[in-house]
Amino acid sequence: MSRHGHNHSPSPSQLSLRVKALESLLVEKGYFESAALDRIVETFEHKVGPRNGAKVIAKAWVDPAYKQRLLADSTAAIAELGYSGAQGEDMVVVENTPTVHNLVVCTLCSCYPWPTLGLPPTWYKMPPFRSRAVIDPRGLLKDEFDLEIAANVQLRVWDSNAELRYLVMPMRPAGTEGYSEEQLAELVTRDSMIGVGLALAATA
Amino acid sequence: MNGAHDLGGMHGLGPVNPYPEEPLFHEEWERRIFAMYVATLFVGIYAIDELRKNIEVMHPTHYLDSTYYEHWAYCVEKSLIDRDVISEAQVLERMNQLAGEAA
Numbered sequence: 169m170s171r172h173g174h175n176h177s178p179s180p181s182q183l184s185l186r187v188k189a190l191e192s193l194l195v196e197k198g199y200f201e202s203a204a205l206d207r208i209v210e211t212f213e214h215k216v217g218p219r220n221g222a223k224v225i226a227k228a229w230v231d232p233a234y235k236q237r238l239l240a241d242s243t244a245a246i247a248e249l250g251y252s253g254a255q256g257e258d259m260v261v262v263e264n265t266p267t268v269h270n271l272v273v274c275t276l277c278s279c280y281p282w283p284t285l286g287l288p289p290t291w292y293k294m295p296p297f298r299s300r301a302v303i304d305p306r307g308l309l310k311d312e313f314d315l316e317i318a319a320n321v322q323l324r325v326w327d328s329n330a331e332l333r334y335l336v337m338p339m340r341p342a343g344t345e346g347y348s349e350e351q352l353a354e355l356v357t358r359d360s361m362i363g364v365g366l367a368l369a370a371t372a
Numbered sequence: 373m374n375g376a377h378d379l380g381g382m383h384g385l386g387p388v389n390p391y392p393e394e395p396l397f398h399e400e401w402e403r404r405i406f407a408m409y410v411a412t413l414f415v416g417i418y419a420i421d422e423l424r425k426n427i428e429v430m431h432p433t434h435y436l437d438s439t440y441y442e443h444w445a446y447c448v449e450k451s452l453i454d455r456d457v458i459s460e461a462q463v464l465e466r467m468n469q470l471a472g473e474a475a
Contacts, residue, residue, distance in 0.1 A: 182467075184401040187445055189466035191404055193458050199415050205407035212406070213396055256409070275380030276438065277427065287406075291390040293440045299382040326382065330424055358438040364390070 195247040212287055220251050221284035221335055222356035226262075226349045227366075229340045239263060242335070246284060256333060259261060263337045264363075269317050271309070271325045271363035272334045273301035279328035281335050292362065301325055315342035324356060336363040343370035373426075377430030401439040409444050418451050426450045 175290050178186065196203055218312055224246055226236040238245040242259040246252065262270040273279065275298045280288040291297050300308045309315040317323050326334040338360040344352060347370070359365030379385070397403045413420055427435075435443065450456035452458045 180399070181439075183442060183445060184399065185467045186407075186449070186463065187401040187405045188470050189463050190445075190449060190452070190458070191408060192466055193462055194412070194452075195406065199417065199457075204411055205404060208407040208410050209403045228443070254413075257384045260422075273380075282414060287396050289390065290394060290440065291388050294388070295379050295382070295385040295436065297390075297433055299379040299385045300388070301380075303381040303383070305448070308388070319400045330420060338387055349422065 179300070200369055212282075216282065217286035218247075218284075218356075218358035218361060219353070220286075221281070221358075221361045222353040223349075224249055224261075224284060224335070225252070225337055225356045225361065226353035228337060229352055230349050234336075236317070238337070245333075251283040253283050257320065257324070258332050259335060260326075260332060261335045261337050262324065264339045265318070266339070268322045268324060269363065270306050270334075270336045271301060271323065272328060272336060273298060273325060274328040275299070276327075276329070279330055279333060281333035284335055284356060289358070309364060315365060319349045336361050338365075338367040341367050341370050373428045375428050376430070376435040377428050397441075399441075403447075405441055405445045405448060409448055412448060412452070417457060418455055422451050422454075423447045426454070 176269055179317070180342070191202065191205065194200065208297075213309065213337070222240065227249065228238050234248075237248075238261050242261040243252070244257070246256070246259055246261075262272075264270055278288050278293040280292065299309070305323050306317055309317055309323075328334055340354065341355055344355070347355075355368040357365055357368060360367045382449075383463065405433055409423065409465075410471065413423075423444075427443045429450075430443065430446055440454075441449075442448075449458075449463065
């Protein structure tokens with residue numbers, strides 16, 4: 169039976185066994201050691217994530233020169249904070265304003281800026297979000313994310329691809345004038361940087 | 373290629389049901405195939421475009437009916453076979469061997 173010639177999903181236990189067999193063969197052939205795979209998993213589970221992107225956004229909120237660099241050459245400005253590498257080679261930061269809201273999707277798959285946001289949530293990778301984001305973004309945000317974008321606000325949808333990844337700069341919440349960069353970063357959520365949410369409100 | 377992966381604008385695919393917090397991986401094999409995807413790219417067996425292409429040639433019913441990391445398992449295995457790094461017979465033999473050890 170050839171798996172690549174037919175179209176049914178293997179059972180979960182078959183799939184698990186298949187992946188074990190692939191790892192066993194590649195280790196045996198000397199391409200890498202299993203410990204290297206452990207380190208890759210560890211990095212993405214515990215070291216890379218949306219806190220990186222939140223630091224970028226908070227810095228842009230407090231430092232106008234940085235914000236200008238970030239919007240002019242996002243990849244270089246993000247690298248200034250040490251975030252670069254695979255799946256973040258070419259970054260574009262898009263700014264939310266009182267008249268524009270930005271939403272990021274990858275209709276073809278799951279392209280997402282790994283160095284600044286980590287790995288995407290499951291819903292970002294699944295057909296319902298990918299299909300609807302480009303045909304009914306307002307309805308999608310309202311129905312699924314409880315985010316109503318006013319009719320007079322333009323909604324821009326950015327379709328990511330294997331080379332180019334987008335990061336939304338949410339609007340700085342009102343009442344945060346005295347906040348430090350660290351306090352501001354706490355208000356920047358993953359969802360606000362995808363565009364399915366806003367930055368959190370100031371804590372009184 | 374305008375295959376089943378090209379989902380933009382399609383109707384009827386159901387609710388998104390976003391969860392605020394969830395684990396990155398739901399099964400151990402998802403961790404392992406994710407890491408192998410990254411590692412095989414890192415050691416230069418193939419380029420990422422090749423993996424993308426091999427997701428896009430999945431049969432549409434299989435693509436839509438399978439989970440995200442199953443797509444990755446499919447494209448990694450197919451790309452390794454296409455590059456003669458491994459053969460399908462070797463994979464099946466190793467699966468039988470591992471199943472025997474576990475039994």
